[in-house]
Amino acid sequence: MGDVQNRFPYAVLLLALAAALSGCSPKPPIDDGTLVIAFPGAPAGIDPRLATDAYGTQILQMTHASLIRMDAAGNPVPDLAERWEERSPTEIVFRLREGLRFHDGKELSSADVRYTFAWILDPANRSPHRATYGTIRAIDAPDPRTVIFHLFEPSAPFLAGMVRGIVPTGSRAAGYSPPIGAGPYRVDDYQQDSEIRLSRFDGYFGTAPAIERVVVKFLPDTNVRFLELAKGSVNFVLNGVDPDLIPAALEHGNLVMEEAAGSNASYLGFNLRDPVLSEPLVRRAIAHAIDRESIVRSLWKGHADLADSILAPGFWAHADGIPSVRFDPDAARRLLDSAGYRDPDGDGPQPRFRLTYKTSQNELRRQIAAVIQEQLHRVGIALEIQSFEWGTFFSDIRKGNFQLYSLTWVNIQDPDIFYYAFHSGQVPPEGANRGGYRNPEVDRLVERGRREPSRGKRKEIYGKVQLLLARDLPVFPLWISRNILVRDRRLEGFEITPGEDYTSVKEMSVRREEGAGR
Amino acid sequence: MSERPPRRRFLRRVARHRAAVAGSAVVVLLLLVAALAPLLAPFDPAAQSLDAGLSGPSWSHWLGQDRLGRDLLSRLLYGARISAVVGLGTVSLSLAIGLLAGSLSGFLGGRVDHLFMRLADILLAFPGILLAIAITSVLGPSLRNVLIALSALGWVGYARLIRGQILKVRELEFVQSARAVGSPPVRLLLVHILPNAVSPVIVEATFGIARAIVAEAGLSFLGLGVQPPAPSWGAMINEGRHFLFVAPHLTTVPGLAIMITVMAFNFLGDGIRDAMDVREEIR
Numbered sequence: 001m002g003d004v005q006n007r008f009p010y011a012v013l014l015l016a017l018a019a020a021l022s023g024c025s026p027k028p029p030i031d032d033g034t035l036v037i038a039f040p041g042a043p044a045g046i047d048p049r050l051a052t053d054a055y056g057t058q059i060l061q062m063t064h065a066s067l068i069r070m071d072a073a074g075n076p077v078p079d080l081a082e083r084w085e086e087r088s089p090t091e092i093v094f095r096l097r098e099g100l101r102f103h104d105g106k107e108l109s110s111a112d113v114r115y116t117f118a119w120i121l122d123p124a125n126r127s128p129h130r131a132t133y134g135t136i137r138a139i140d141a142p143d144p145r146t147v148i149f150h151l152f153e154p155s156a157p158f159l160a161g162m163v164r165g166i167v168p169t170g171s172r173a174a175g176y177s178p179p180i181g182a183g184p185y186r187v188d189d190y191q192q193d194s195e196i197r198l199s200r201f202d203g204y205f206g207t208a209p210a211i212e213r214v215v216v217k218f219l220p221d222t223n224v225r226f227l228e229l230a231k232g233s234v235n236f237v238l239n240g241v242d243p244d245l246i247p248a249a250l251e252h253g254n255l256v257m258e259e260a261a262g263s264n265a266s267y268l269g270f271n272l273r274d275p276v277l278s279e280p281l282v283r284r285a286i287a288h289a290i291d292r293e294s295i296v297r298s299l300w301k302g303h304a305d306l307a308d309s310i311l312a313p314g315f316w317a318h319a320d321g322i323p324s325v326r327f328d329p330d331a332a333r334r335l336l337d338s339a340g341y342r343d344p345d346g347d348g349p350q351p352r353f354r355l356t357y358k359t360s361q362n363e364l365r366r367q368i369a370a371v372i373q374e375q376l377h378r379v380g381i382a383l384e385i386q387s388f389e390w391g392t393f394f395s396d397i398r399k400g401n402f403q404l405y406s407l408t409w410v411n412i413q414d415p416d417i418f419y420y421a422f423h424s425g426q427v428p429p430e431g432a433n434r435g436g437y438r439n440p441e442v443d444r445l446v447e448r449g450r451r452e453p454s455r456g457k458r459k460e461i462y463g464k465v466q467l468l469l470a471r472d473l474p475v476f477p478l479w480i481s482r483n484i485l486v487r488d489r490r491l492e493g494f495e496i497t498p499g500e501d502y503t504s505v506k507e508m509s510v511r512r513e514e515g516a517g518r
Numbered sequence: 519m520s521e522r523p524p525r526r527r528f529l530r531r532v533a534r535h536r537a538a539v540a541g542s543a544v545v546v547l548l549l550l551v552a553a554l555a556p557l558l559a560p561f562d563p564a565a566q567s568l569d570a571g572l573s574g575p576s577w578s579h580w581l582g583q584d585r586l587g588r589d590l591l592s593r594l595l596y597g598a599r600i601s602a603v604v605g606l607g608t609v610s611l612s613l614a615i616g617l618l619a620g621s622l623s624g625f626l627g628g629r630v631d632h633l634f635m636r637l638a639d640i641l642l643a644f645p646g647i648l649l650a651i652a653i654t655s656v657l658g659p660s661l662r663n664v665l666i667a668l669s670a671l672g673w674v675g676y677a678r679l680i681r682g683q684i685l686k687v688r689e690l691e692f693v694q695s696a697r698a699v700g701s702p703p704v705r706l707l708l709v710h711i712l713p714n715a716v717s718p719v720i721v722e723a724t725f726g727i728a729r730a731i732v733a734e735a736g737l738s739f740l741g742l743g744v745q746p747p748a749p750s751w752g753a754m755i756n757e758g759r760h761f762l763f764v765a766p767h768l769t770t771v772p773g774l775a776i777m778i779t780v781m782a783f784n785f786l787g788d789g790i791r792d793a794m795d796v797r798e799e800i801r
Contacts, residue, residue: 361740
């Protein structure tokens with residue numbers, strides 16, 4: 001009797017195990033037409049007036065509509081505004097579509113547009129986007145469908161800033177519940193750091209989305225994302241499958257991969273206040289010593305393109321004919337010699353000089369750091385790698401407390417990034433000129449570029465800027481990772497844009513298949 | 519006090535403890551590997567061959583290669599050095615501080631005792647690994663700072679243990695007699711009290727080594743320990759965990775190394791405890 005009792009728990013356990021193994025799991029969400037997306041991280045917030053992180057922005061692309069959108073080539077196209085015109089370089093008029101509605105059924109009018117931007121501009125609200133709209137002098141809403149922006153001065157990046165989700169008048173800053181929007185999907189449930197559930201908004205002004213339910217899971221662990229994809233409980237991952245795991249993922253017959261050019265440029269940053277790195281020859285030597293091609297081939301498995309600028313080649317302002325820096329360790333050694341840093345003992349253990357390289361704890365970044373360390377070692381530069389958790393790392397970079405570091409520019413919408421990142425007045429905290437680069441000619445050009453309305457002339461101006469940067473190398477552009485989508489093969493209609501845009505989720509559909517199952 | 523010399527009796531007792539024998543064999547092996555890593559390792563642990571990344575075991579690379587094409591066996595052998603240095607280093611440092619603080623506390627009593635013990639209470643109020651993470655974050659990641667971070671909290675246990683022992687031993691008859699015949703306080707402490715109070719400390723130190731090795735692996739796993747290209751077992755697990763499905767050997771091999779090492783120290787600790795007949799409560 002006692003024996004039986006002792007064995008009982010094991011029997012239950014065994015039964016449970018057998019049940020789990022025999023495929024009693026619920027059918028995959030794709031069978032119900034549900035799109036389940038996995039993000040490699042959770043958004044910091046999903047209020048369009050406050051969100052700055054990529055994950056938050058991507059969710060907002062599904063839930064919120066803005067005056068305009070940018071197409072894949074970076075051209076503005078209508079969204080809430082059916083058209084817009086420049087009455088003068090400092091007065092831009094937007095005309096809203098008719099019958100726009102928010103998710104709660106309330107009408108969306110010009111007053112809501114004015115409210116959204118006025119809220120961001122109010123210093124009391126501490127929006128990180130306030131500086132973006134610094135050129136706005138006043139916003140008028142003369143009738144429910146017309147919004148007029150008055151600017152202090154002509155501003156070329158102004159239009160790119162109009163890609164900002166509109167919220168209803170009186171929306172409070174988001175705590176746990178995000179403010180409603182007018183996008184194709186409404187938020188049903190938001191579990192911070194876990195998942196967000198969306199459903200189709202029937203009052204959407206555009207074509208109604210074919211997919212009724214979208215779930216976005218926040219899965220920071222690469223193995224978990226892989227397993228969920230393999231199991232079918234996630235059916236859409238954009239840039240979240242490790243290049244090494246892609247072949248294994250594709251072994252599951254239901255998954256397919258799509259690849260397209262990206263725009264996220266990784267670069268090596270130099271501290272130009274450092275006595276060694278202030279010497280341009282040293283920076284060029286370091287660039288020559290890094291074998292980017294082998295890194296792209298082995299660590300990225302070819303899913304990245306070499307960069308010659310922080311702008312992607314497909315972007316309209318990207319300059320043609322930027323001289324590329326070849327991998328040439330001999331040239332690197334010669335340059336270091338001529339800069340006065342001779343190797344004290346040739347190939348011996350003593351280095352020419354030592355540098356510190358800071359990076360985050362992201363595993364791929366750490367591996368890249370280890371490769372660069374080894375490659376610089378071969379030309380006689382000793383590199384010490386320090387990896388920090390993200391907050392410490394980024395704060396050090398912003399404070400200028402580094403010699404070398406590596407980061408990635410994401411979601412570049414306008415070439416005005418060159419002002420932010422290389423103008424001598426944009427040293428943090430104001431801007432992102434973290435290395436302290438100073439070049440009066442670049443300063444002049446980037447100031448002119450942000451006031452120039454003509455795109456053709458801007459391309460010319462920023463072309464010059466990119467050539468100057470390629471000469472001075474205040475940062476060394478490394479590569480631009482390609483966008484890789486791994487999805488269930490029945491999902492159709494998603495367009496991969498260079499900026500990892502999720503706007504086209506509303507155009508997606510699930511192809512019906514006879515006997516489709518796993 | 520006994521008919522046989524105590525040291526021989528102790529060794530015989532340890533030798534009878536099978537797990538302890540196995541444990542000490544592994545410990546000796548670990549120390550040998552750590553000392554002789556440059557001679558034993560078939561490759562330079564930092565030498566990369568990118569295109570051979572994630573290769574499985576082969577004749578030239580017995581345990582395979584990591585993502586950067588570095589030889590896993592060589593990295594494992596060199597990793598033993600870091601574990602040994604951290605294990606022994608942390609315990610030595612903690613023990614030195616703990617012995618001093620504990621002796622002063624127990625022997626002098628009064629305000630000194632109060633000071634040290636309240637400090638110990640404050641430190642114990644912190645979750646250990648969190649404090650270590652905080653310290654390495656502030657000081658910057660490096661082997662030296664891992665030692666400092668782990669010792670900053672590690673000494674507390676020894677100090678309390680020694681203090682308790684001293685409080686007990688000092689009341690024993692032979693100490694009272696020594697005091698009665700006019701033995702000076704320093705001699706009283708060093709010759710009569712401490713030698714009779716250290717048994718549980720030795721046991722505790724053996725377990726402490728195992729704890730330090732695990733803690734170092736944890737910090738290195740988080741990227742707060744030794745920095746690349748130095749091969750720490752914890753860092754190796756972290757590097758390999760992204761490839762669990764395509765190259766499981768990258769995580770299982772260093773994981774097993776940590777497990778076996780820690781088990782060995784624990785077995786040895788058990789053996790020593792049984793042999794010394796330490797009946798006191800040991801954490």
